[in-house]
Amino acid sequence: MNTASDDQQANPNATTRRTFMEWCSWLILGVGSVATAIPILGFFLGPVIKPKSDEWVDFGPLDEFPEQMTRLVDVLNPLRGPNDGMTGKTAAYVRRIEGEKFQIFSPHCTHLGCPVSWFQESGLYMCPCHGGVYYEDGAHASGPPPRGLYEFKYRIDQGRLMVLLGHLPTLQDPGSAESTGKTA
Amino acid sequence: MKSALMKFLWWFEHRLELRKTIWPVMRHPIPRDLRTQVGWLYVFGSTAMTLFVLQIITGIGLGMVYVPSAGEAYESLEHINYEVELGWMLRAIHNWSANGMVVLVVVHMTQVFLMGAYKYPRELTWIIGVLLLLLTVGMAFTGQVLRWDADSYWGLGVGVAMIGRIPWIGPQLVELLMGGPTMGADTLSRFFALHVFIIPGILFVALGIHLYLVVRKGISEPPVPSEPVDPATYVEKYEEKLKTGDPFFPDVFLRDAVFIGLTLLVVVGLSAILGPKGPSAPPDPTLMQVEPLPDWYFLPLFAVLALSPPSLETAIILIAPVIIVAALFLVPIFSGKGQRSPRRRPVAVLAVILFLLCYCVLWQLGVQEPWSPHMSAWSGEPVPESMIKGRSPKQLQGAAILQEKTCRNCHALDGRGGQRGPDLTDVATRLTRDQLVRQVIQGGGNMPAYGKEMNRDEVDALVSFLETLKPDGYAAAESSVVTDRSD
Numbered sequence: 057m058n059t060a061s062d063d064q065q066a067n068p069n070a071t072t073r074r075t076f077m078e079w080c081s082w083l084i085l086g087v088g089s090v091a092t093a094i095p096i097l098g099f100f101l102g103p104v105i106k107p108k109s110d111e112w113v114d115f116g117p118l119d120e121f122p123e124q125m126t127r128l129v130d131v132l133n134p135l136r137g138p139n140d141g142m143t144g145k146t147a148a149y150v151r152r153i154e155g156e157k158f159q160i161f162s163p164h165c166t167h168l169g170c171p172v173s174w175f176q177e178s179g180l181y182m183c184p185c186h187g188g189v190y191y192e193d194g195a196h197a198s199g200p201p202p203r204g205l206y207e208f209k210y211r212i213d214q215g216r217l218m219v220l221l222g223h224l225p226t227l228q229d230p231g232s233a234e235s236t237g238k239t240a
Numbered sequence: 241m242k243s244a245l246m247k248f249l250w251w252f253e254h255r256l257e258l259r260k261t262i263w264p265v266m267r268h269p270i271p272r273d274l275r276t277q278v279g280w281l282y283v284f285g286s287t288a289m290t291l292f293v294l295q296i297i298t299g300i301g302l303g304m305v306y307v308p309s310a311g312e313a314y315e316s317l318e319h320i321n322y323e324v325e326l327g328w329m330l331r332a333i334h335n336w337s338a339n340g341m342v343v344l345v346v347v348h349m350t351q352v353f354l355m356g357a358y359k360y361p362r363e364l365t366w367i368i369g370v371l372l373l374l375l376t377v378g379m380a381f382t383g384q385v386l387r388w389d390a391d392s393y394w395g396l397g398v399g400v401a402m403i404g405r406i407p408w409i410g411p412q413l414v415e416l417l418m419g420g421p422t423m424g425a426d427t428l429s430r431f432f433a434l435h436v437f438i439i440p441g442i443l444f445v446a447l448g449i450h451l452y453l454v455v456r457k458g459i460s461e462p463p464v465p466s467e468p469v470d471p472a473t474y475v476e477k478y479e480e481k482l483k484t485g486d487p488f489f490p491d492v493f494l495r496d497a498v499f500i501g502l503t504l505l506v507v508v509g510l511s512a513i514l515g516p517k518g519p520s521a522p523p524d525p526t527l528m529q530v531e532p533l534p535d536w537y538f539l540p541l542f543a544v545l546a547l548s549p550p551s552l553e554t555a556i557i558l559i560a561p562v563i564i565v566a567a568l569f570l571v572p573i574f575s576g577k578g579q580r581s582p583r584r585r586p587v588a589v590l591a592v593i594l595f596l597l598c599y600c601v602l603w604q605l606g607v608q609e610p611w612s613p614h615m616s617a618w619s620g621e622p623v624p625e626s627m628i629k630g631r632s633p634k635q636l637q638g639a640a641i642l643q644e645k646t647c648r649n650c651h652a653l654d655g656r657g658g659q660r661g662p663d664l665t666d667v668a669t670r671l672t673r674d675q676l677v678r679q680v681i682q683g684g685g686n687m688p689a690y691g692k693e694m695n696r697d698e699v700d701a702l703v704s705f706l707e708t709l710k711p712d713g714y715a716a717a718e719s720s721v722v723t724d725r726s727d
Binding site for chain 2: 177222223
């Protein structure tokens with residue numbers, strides 16, 4: 057049986073040929089691996105590569121929102137999937153200041169995301185987890201939250217309140233009233 | 241008949257040759273010093289591993305009936321609890337065994353730390369062990385998520401919000417973790433994959449390496465103050481000890497057998513008596529009347545998150561875990577030789593005591609959560625009768641305002657109500673009328689300002705009531721500043 061050195065003595069060109077074939081083998085393995093890895097990695101990174109944008113949601117006719125009152129509105133999340141069940145719902149606090157002036161708040165506490173409760177009597181939002189408290193206008197009142205409540209963008213369309221929402225707001229990716237890149 | 245059976249077994253042994261491979265491993269020698277009572281400290285690792293096996297068995301069972309879909313998981317849990325034969329028991333065993341595993345892994349680690357068993361030549365065993373601890377905690381958290389109820393849902397939300405604070409890549413990591421822009425079906429399926437495939441897979445491999453190292457490097461002998469570890473001579477001395485050692489199986493294993501058996505009895509007993517955990521309220525993002533609480537092992541973290549100064553919080557959330565984990569990994573690198581006995585390692589003993597104290601104090605605070613408002617106190621806890629007896633109409637009006645303006649959510653009267661603010665039972669001995677008015681209108685010291693929410697008369701009535709809140713015989717608070725009210 058010939059070894060590499062036998063080949064080399066018999067035919068000096070064999071070395072380059074063998075080396076070339078070796079490199080080709082590695083190259084084929086490499087190309088095959090990368091070709092397989094790209095779609096798999098793409099799948100795992102999918103949520104980041106192609107993020108979904110917030111969408112406008114109909115919150116109902118204006119007369120459902122009395123002036124100087126705040127109320128919780130349940131809607132279906134426009135970004136929900138077919139298997140989300142009840143987690144496909146979402147909610148927002150709607151504060152009608154006067155006329156067409158609104159504030160729409162995410163119920164997620166800006167501290168660590170727990171659901172804040174609204175108390176009309178004292179005009180405060182209170183968080184059950186770590187004791188964050190916010191004023192009626194969403195400003196931070198007390199406790200550990202680093203900022204006021206997240207706000208959503210809204211518009212009035214043919215007498216109906218439309219709100220731009222979808223993604224879960226977090227400190228660096230707040231509600232649609234502030235975020236820039238992710239809104240439709 | 242007997243010879244036929246032996247013949248049958250020998251047929252396999254001839255091919256498997258287990259007597260040459262597995263049997264010597266099972267009979268690996270253990271130092272004689274473990275024969276004394278100290279040997280009972282060596283049973284925690286094997287018991288933790290047994291509970292891991294129990295987790296796999298019960299986990300497979302649950303995997304056959306649990307539906308990892310956001311829309312159906314909650315109902316499938318109720319189905320397992322109430323309709324599947326012994327489903328509740330399987331869920332209960334899985335839960336209590338998980339709790340036991342977390343406890344035993346920590347106890348095992350503490351014992352190894354205190355007895356200096358992580359020192360030369362067993363440093364890598366410790367490092368893999370720390371990895372096993374992290375994987376166990378990972379299993380605990382992902383398992384909590386699969387219990388798709390309100391606690392689990394909002395607990396996951398807290399985790400997501402913490403990750404969202406990581407500078408620059410936070411939002412991207414959040415979307416990767418949730419599998420999209422919201423917490424829903426893709427999120428639950430991801431955590432199912434983590435809990436059932438990814439983390440157990442890594443755990444298996446790490447456990448295999450851990451056991452390999454335990455057998456290769458041998459069980460550490462109980463520490464003796466006069467025999468510090470010197471890498472130059474340790475192995476030689478240790479091998480000398482092994483010459484008179486006892487075989488692990490069955491001699492030494494008998495202690496493990498007893499402790500494993502008792503632990504299993506405790507797990508099954510707790511499961512039968514206390515039953516499974518949850519599910520609590522459904523994971524409905526539109527239900528605001530929830531008070532999410534993490535599973536008990538995460539309560540200290542819950543307390544840290546409530547008590548950290550806001551300016552340092554992001555740093556505490558993101559940097560402290562890295563420091564703690566790095567310190568655990570590096571323990572054998574920085575103190576890999578020398579004294580092993582806890583009697584000569586006061587810093588090590590103090591470190592364990594300090595950790596336990598911090599954990600227990602924070603845990604206790606996490607149970608009480610004095611920082612959280614009591615959401616239903618304003619309507620559910622009436623003003624004690626003794627505090628309104630014989631009061632004027634204006635003062636009574638003030639008591640009503642105290643209730644209506646949700647003050648009780650943060651302030652207790654006679655110990656009942658929120659504990660976020662001070663108990664108001666004897667507030668009049670601490671604050672003067674002027675100070676009370678200022679505090680109500682302007683807030684401050686963690687209290688919201690109520691100036692916009694109350695008119696003059698309401699504030700006046702409320703403060704008139706608060707002024708009556710002092711025990712009999714106590715003087716009202718007096719201002720240290722003399723104010724001239726003559727004009």
